Amino acid sequence: MISRLANALSSNAYLLLTLTALFWAGNLVLGRGIYEHVPPIALGCLATAIIAPFAMAHLKRDWPVIRANLPMLVFFGIVGVGAFNTLSYTGLNYTSALNALVMQSSGPVVIVLASFFLFGDRISPRQALGIAISLTGVLFMVSRGDLFALAGLELNRGDLWILAALVLWGLYTACLRKRPEIHPLSFAAVTFFIGAAVNTPFFAWEHLFIRQLQFDAQTLGAIGYVSVFPSVLAYIFFNRGVELIGANRAGIYLHLVPLFGAILAITLLGEQPKMYHFIGIALILAGVALAARKGLP
Numbered sequence: 007m008i009s010r011l012a013n014a015l016s017s018n019a020y021l022l023l024t025l026t027a028l029f030w031a032g033n034l035v036l037g038r039g040i041y042e043h044v045p046p047i048a049l050g051c052l053a054t055a056i057i058a059p060f061a062m063a064h065l066k067r068d069w070p071v072i073r074a075n076l077p078m079l080v081f082f083g084i085v086g087v088g089a090f091n092t093l094s095y096t097g098l099n100y101t102s103a104l105n106a107l108v109m110q111s112s113g114p115v116v117i118v119l120a121s122f123f124l125f126g127d128r129i130s131p132r133q134a135l136g137i138a139i140s141l142t143g144v145l146f147m148v149s150r151g152d153l154f155a156l157a158g159l160e161l162n163r164g165d166l167w168i169l170a171a172l173v174l175w176g177l178y179t180a181c182l183r184k185r186p187e188i189h190p191l192s193f194a195a196v197t198f199f200i201g202a203a204v205n206t207p208f209f210a211w212e213h214l215f216i217r218q219l220q221f222d223a224q225t226l227g228a229i230g231y232v233s234v235f236p237s238v239l240a241y242i243f244f245n246r247g248v249e250l251i252g253a254n255r256a257g258i259y260l261h262l263v264p265l266f267g268a269i270l271a272i273t274l275l276g277e278q279p280k281m282y283h284f285i286g287i288a289l290i291l292a293g294v295a296l297a298a299r300k301g302l303p
Contacts, residue, residue, distance in 0.1 A: 016246060017250070019246070019247040019250035019251045019256070020247075020251075020298065022243040022244070022246055022247040022250075023243065023244065023247040023256055023259035023262075024259065024262060025239070025240075025243055026239075026240045026243045026244045026247065026259065027259050027260065027262035027263045027265075027266055028262075028266045029235040029236045029239060029240040029243075030236050030240055030260075030263050031262075031263045031264070031265075031266035031267040031269075031270055032231065032235065032236065032266075032270060033231075033232055033235070033236030033240075034098075034106060034107075034110075034263065034267055053198050053233050053234075053237035053238050053241075054195075054198040054199050054201075054202040055233075056233050056234060056237070056238055057191065057194055057195050057198055057238050058195060058199075060191055061189075061191040061192055061194065061195035064188070064189040064191045064192040064195075065191075065192050065195060065196070067189070067192075068188040068189055068192040071186050071187065071188050072186070072188060072192065072196055074186075075186035078184060078185070078186065079186065079193075079196050079197060079200065080200055081181070082178060082181070082182075082185065082193075082197045082200075083196065083197040083198070083199070083200025083201045083203075083204070084200060084201065084204050085174045085177055085178050086174070086175065086178030086197060086201075087197050087198055087200065087201030087202075087241075088200065088201030088202070088203075088204040088205050089171070089174050089201075089204075090171050090174045090175050090178065091171075091201065091237075092205055092208065093167045093168070093170050093171035093174070094167070094168060094171040096164075096167050097109075097164040097165065097166075097167030097168035097171065098164065098168075099164060100162055100163050100164030100167070101162055101164030101165050101168065105159065105161070105162070105164065105165050105168075106164075106165075106168055107144070107148045107263075107264045107267065108144075108145065108148055108156065108159065109165050109168040109169050109172065110168065110172065110260065110263060110264070111141055111144040111145060111148070111260075111261065111264065112169070112172060113172050113175065113176070113257060113260035113261075114137050114140075114141070114254075114257040114258045114260050114261060114297075115137065115141070116172050116173055116175070116176035116257075117175075117176045117179045117180060117253055117254060117256075117257030117260075118137070118254050118257065119176065120173075120176035120177050120179070120180040120253075121179075121180040121253050121254055124177075124180050124181065125180065125183070127180075127252075127253070127254060129254050132296060132297070132299075133254065133255070133258075133296075133297045134297075135293075135296060135297075136258060136292075136293045136294065136295070136296030136297025136298070136299075137258055137261075137293065137297050138293070139289055139292055139293030139296065140258060140261040140289065140290045140291075140292070140293025140294050140297065141261065141293070142289055142293075143261070143265075143285070143286045143287065143288070143289025143290035143291075143292075143293060144261050144264050144265075144286065144290060146282060146285055146286045146289060147264060147265070147268060147282055147283060147285075147286025147287070147290075148264055148286075149282075150280070150282050151280070151281065151282030151285070176257075179244075179248060179253045179256070179257060180253050182245060182248045182249065182253065183248075183253070185245070190242050190245060190246060191242070193245065194238065194241050194242050194245070197241075198237075198238075198241075244256070247259070251298070255297065255298050256298075258293070258294050258297040258298050259294060259298070261290050261293065261294060262290065262294060264286075264290075265286070265287055265290045265291070268283055268286070268287070269287075
């Protein structure tokens with residue numbers, strides 16, 4: 007039964023990418039909420055220890071392929087894990103949730119541009135329209151229904167960190183077509199290990215000179231969530247989703263992150279739903295459905 011469910015999940019790109027967006031929405035809230043207790047580089051290094059026991063058997067079997075493709079795996083580990091996570095969590099230390107959501111809404115566009123410049127991929131008019139509609143929904147929701155308010159948005163260094171992280175994520179996503187043919191757990195474990203290894207000197211510096219981990223029940227619970235869902239599962243799900251439907255169509259699902267963020271805020275934090283929530287959600291869903299649909303323009 008469990009095996010059948012796992013097989014069904016692994017072949018459903020739309021469900022995998024939707025779950026990824028849900029996990030990342032929770033990550034955005036928690037990453038901002040625990041930044042005073044968990045330094046950003048430490049937070050980015052935790053997933054390696056979680057995934058290692060589950061990946062060991064696959065790593066042994068896949069080792070010849072891993073060794074033959076080590077330069078490409080190093081690229082994925084540095085760009086998509088080490089640098090991306092550290093830049094993202096560092097940015098959340100210096101910016102607001104509104105700014106972070108606005109910056110992250112550019113993610114699908116960055117992926118499209120990376121795919122075009124690196125591999126010559128083009129998007130259809132339908133996909134471009136879908137991205138534009140969902141982007142409008144994101145901006146309408148995060149601006150609370152006043153798109154003109156975005157003109158007064160002031161960028162800070164945290165926004166620049168997040169924007170740099172999104173550029174790296176676009177490169178990572180576009181290049182996933184070059185990933186070696188190894189088990190998803192092997193790929194995740196190797197790239198997580200490389201990312202953690204690259205970040206170790208920065209973690210030591212952060213621990214000695216910036217701030218240290220603060221252990222309490224709330225922080226440990228948040229660390230558990232961040233280490234498992236937005237890190238291990240989201241990476242595996244996103245990688246598989248890109249494999250199934252391609253980088254450009256998968257990238258549009260990043261616009262579901264603020265949608266789920268709003269839903270989590272309403273259901274868990276007691277925020278009152280407003281009309282701009284419903285309008286924004288409708289536009290996002292319409293745009294994602296249009297851009298992600300397979301078929302002719």
